[in-house]
Amino acid sequence: MPDTVQSHIALPVDVSAPRSRGADTARTLVRAGSLLAFVAVFVAFAVAAPGFLTAGNLANVVGQVAVIGVLALGMTLVVVGGGNDVVRGGIDLSVANTLGLCAAVYATVLGDGWGDGAALAATAVTGLLVGAVNAVSVVWLGILPLLATLAAMNICAGLELVLTHNTVVAASSPLLDVLAGEFPAGVPVLGEVLLGVAVLLAVVLHLTPAGLRLYAVGGHREAARAAGLPVAAFVAASYLGSGLCASVASVLSVALLSGSTTGSGDMLLAVVVTALLGVVFSRRLVATIPGTLLSALFIGLLINGFQLLNISSYWVNGVQGVLILLVVAATSMLRPHAR
Amino acid sequence: MRVKISSRYALVLALVAVFAFFSLTTTTFLTPGNLQSILVNNFALLAVVSMGMTLAIAAGGIDLSVGTAIDIASLIFVSAVAAHVAIPLALLGALAGGLLVGAFNAALIAWLRITPFLATLGTLFIGQSVQQLSTSGGQPIYLITGHVPPAFTFIGHGTVLGIPFALIVVAASAAVFVTILGRSLFGRRVEALGAQPGVAWYSGLRVSRDTAWVYVLSGLVCAVAGIVLSCTVRAYVPLSGNAYLLNAIGATFLGTTFSKVGRPNVPGTLLGVLLLNIVANGLLLIGWNFYWQQVGTGVLIFLVLVVSFGGRRQHSARAA
Numbered sequence: 001m002p003d004t005v006q007s008h009i010a011l012p013v014d015v016s017a018p019r020s021r022g023a024d025t026a027r028t029l030v031r032a033g034s035l036l037a038f039v040a041v042f043v044a045f046a047v048a049a050p051g052f053l054t055a056g057n058l059a060n061v062v063g064q065v066a067v068i069g070v071l072a073l074g075m076t077l078v079v080v081g082g083g084n085d086v087v088r089g090g091i092d093l094s095v096a097n098t099l100g101l102c103a104a105v106y107a108t109v110l111g112d113g114w115g116d117g118a119a120l121a122a123t124a125v126t127g128l129l130v131g132a133v134n135a136v137s138v139v140w141l142g143i144l145p146l147l148a149t150l151a152a153m154n155i156c157a158g159l160e161l162v163l164t165h166n167t168v169v170a171a172s173s174p175l176l177d178v179l180a181g182e183f184p185a186g187v188p189v190l191g192e193v194l195l196g197v198a199v200l201l202a203v204v205l206h207l208t209p210a211g212l213r214l215y216a217v218g219g220h221r222e223a224a225r226a227a228g229l230p231v232a233a234f235v236a237a238s239y240l241g242s243g244l245c246a247s248v249a250s251v252l253s254v255a256l257l258s259g260s261t262t263g264s265g266d267m268l269l270a271v272v273v274t275a276l277l278g279v280v281f282s283r284r285l286v287a288t289i290p291g292t293l294l295s296a297l298f299i300g301l302l303i304n305g306f307q308l309l310n311i312s313s314y315w316v317n318g319v320q321g322v323l324i325l326l327v328v329a330a331t332s333m334l335r336p337h338a339r
Numbered sequence: 340m341r342v343k344i345s346s347r348y349a350l351v352l353a354l355v356a357v358f359a360f361f362s363l364t365t366t367t368f369l370t371p372g373n374l375q376s377i378l379v380n381n382f383a384l385l386a387v388v389s390m391g392m393t394l395a396i397a398a399g400g401i402d403l404s405v406g407t408a409i410d411i412a413s414l415i416f417v418s419a420v421a422a423h424v425a426i427p428l429a430l431l432g433a434l435a436g437g438l439l440v441g442a443f444n445a446a447l448i449a450w451l452r453i454t455p456f457l458a459t460l461g462t463l464f465i466g467q468s469v470q471q472l473s474t475s476g477g478q479p480i481y482l483i484t485g486h487v488p489p490a491f492t493f494i495g496h497g498t499v500l501g502i503p504f505a506l507i508v509v510a511a512s513a514a515v516f517v518t519i520l521g522r523s524l525f526g527r528r529v530e531a532l533g534a535q536p537g538v539a540w541y542s543g544l545r546v547s548r549d550t551a552w553v554y555v556l557s558g559l560v561c562a563v564a565g566i567v568l569s570c571t572v573r574a575y576v577p578l579s580g581n582a583y584l585l586n587a588i589g590a591t592f593l594g595t596t597f598s599k600v601g602r603p604n605v606p607g608t609l610l611g612v613l614l615l616n617i618v619a620n621g622l623l624l625i626g627w628n629f630y631w632q633q634v635g636t637g638v639l640i641f642l643v644l645v646v647s648f649g650g651r652r653q654h655s656a657r658a659a
Contacts, residue, residue: 137641137644137645141644141645141648142648143644143645143648144592144648146401146588147588147589147592147644148641148644150585150588150589150640151589151637151638151640151641151644152637152641153585153637154585154633154634154636154637154640155633155634155637155638155641156637157633157637158630158631158632158633158634158635158636158637159634161629161630161633162630162631162634165630166630269460269463269464272460273460273464276457312472314468314471314472314476315468315472316468317464317465317467317468317471318464318465318467318468318469318472319468320464321460321461321462321463321464321465321466321467321468322461322465324457324460324461324464325447325451325453325457325458325461328453328454328457328458328461329447329451329452329453
């Protein structure tokens with residue numbers, strides 16, 4: 001579905017290069033290949049690791065990737081609105097540290113004796129504020145997204161330390177108890193939240209005019225402006241969305257770890273990988289919400305399978321790295337030569 | 340016109356301002372001991388690493404794997420010295436390690452046409468696994484105090500005519516990169532690549548070959564930083580190189596404000612590195628704790644970016 005919507009938006013590269021049937025076939029192959037890889041990994045673990053293919057384990061994986069998944073979904077919005085070019089296009093390097101700051105705010109507000117409502121509101125406001133700072137610096141001050149969000153990342157990391165003094169702030173509340181629990185269906189609530197956020201964003205991004213316009217803005221900004229779209233508002237909204245996703249993810253992370261912990265910044269690269277890897281699950285090789293969700297699950301399954309097979313976790317990073325390179329090499333071979 | 344001038348010197352003004360501010364507000368900042376400590380302990384390593392980053396960004400790319408090259412070089416160097424390999428051989432090994440990381444990036448970017456950001460990100464991940472696997476999860480390798488060769492100590496803590504050796508390394512690598520980027524044919528081609536990759540390609544430049552060299556050189560200079568780092572701390576600490584990544588990117592982009600046309604340049608990068616280090620040191624001295632320092636540094640980078648991009652806006656709007 002998302003793909004038919006996007007095919008209306010001609011990317012500049014595609015227009016200039018005559019599209020051959022061969023390239024189309026190759027794209028289909030890559031996409032089928034990535035889905036096949038997904039299935040192959042799945043089957044390999046199912047055969048090799050007893051316990052992998054149990055409903056309980058799979059449900060656990062969905063829960064384990066919830067935090068990174070929600071962050072990556074927010075990042076996807078920014079990538080869609082800013083375009084695929086990593087340096088000049090959209091990227092939000094501040095997501096992981098925004099999560100850290102939001103988690104610290106949530107835990108601190110709870111610790112001061114406020115209820116869940118106030119804590120949630122404070123957390124959402126924090127996430128939106130960071131998003132707003134990013135939006136202002138990227139859209140109105142014209143700073144490269146990579147740099148603007150890098151500065152925001154540092155500021156968030158600092159503010160988190162100021163709030164928590166680099167310690168773990170324990171937190172408990174009725175909401176957190178619910179989030180840390182299991183649904184009757186056996187899927188952790190965290191996983192349900194991830195799926196819920198994904199469905200919500202997928203509807204907005206792939207089924208509404210606003211979503212289509214966001215793709216138009218990211219695909220060719222000048223053309224979108226010429227067509228009369230409020231380009232600035234769309235790009236700004238994508239950063240606000242990313243900030244909000246970070247605050248949602250922060251509550252999940254507090255529920256998972258029973259408090260705010262340090263070192264959330266380490267998640268950044270995993271989030272970037274998840275959001276960028278998702279591209280291969282779409283036919284036109286663009287960022288989509290289902291693609292990001294699939295890639296989050298794929299990475300989660302990979303790590304989980306490694307654990308079940310007792311393979312040292314030291315391999316995980318390397319395998320992720322090789323995976324990015326394989327995927328990107330394959331896709332960049334297929335893109336028209338855009339030097 | 341006025342906007343352009345002020346944005347060009349924003350970095351120098353910021354540097355003078357923070358220097359004056361900390362000199363007036365603290366009694367400890369403007370002392371030879373403190374200034375030397377800033378230069379040797381903080382400035383030197385980041386400056387060397389930032390040389391590679393400046394070249395990569397000038398070529399229109401980025402090198403996220405600077406930390407990997409530092410770490411791999413340090414791993415090889417310290418392991419070799421610990422195993423009583425002769426220092427020159429250990430040095431060669433370390434440089435080869437950095438070269439390998441750079442060549443790996445070069446292959447991915449120039450021949451497989453992976454975007455630099457993703458290619459070097461992949462290298463970063465693979466480098467993490469390599470280090471974890473070869474140190475059983477991240478155990479540092481220390482040199483036993485009695486067995487540190489004199490040459491090793493000299494690189495980390497020695498002086499030549501009163502000048503710390505680490506600063507001589509900075510001067511040498513800066514000289515090399517100024518020559519490469521500002522005064523060589525290769526540098527002109529790199530500039531062309533970064534400014535107008537399409538035009539460079541149509542003009543018949545061998546884009547792949549030049550791009551490959553950029554990342555090889557970056558890996559090599561990071562290996563130099565890795566050697567100095569190992570000698571300073573007398574150990575190899577796994578995954579320690581990544582600490583320089585974000586500051587190197589920040590310093591390079593701060594440095595672009597120093598160029599008339601907003602391009603990465605070696606003197607600007609050095610000023611950027613100096614600014615970051617002075618601010619971190621000064622905030623520590625006026626009694627801000629580590630936590631507020633990070634906020635302060637972030638805000639400062641942000642302000643310089645605002646000034647520089649604000650001044651450049653009309654320029655780029657016309658170009659686009």
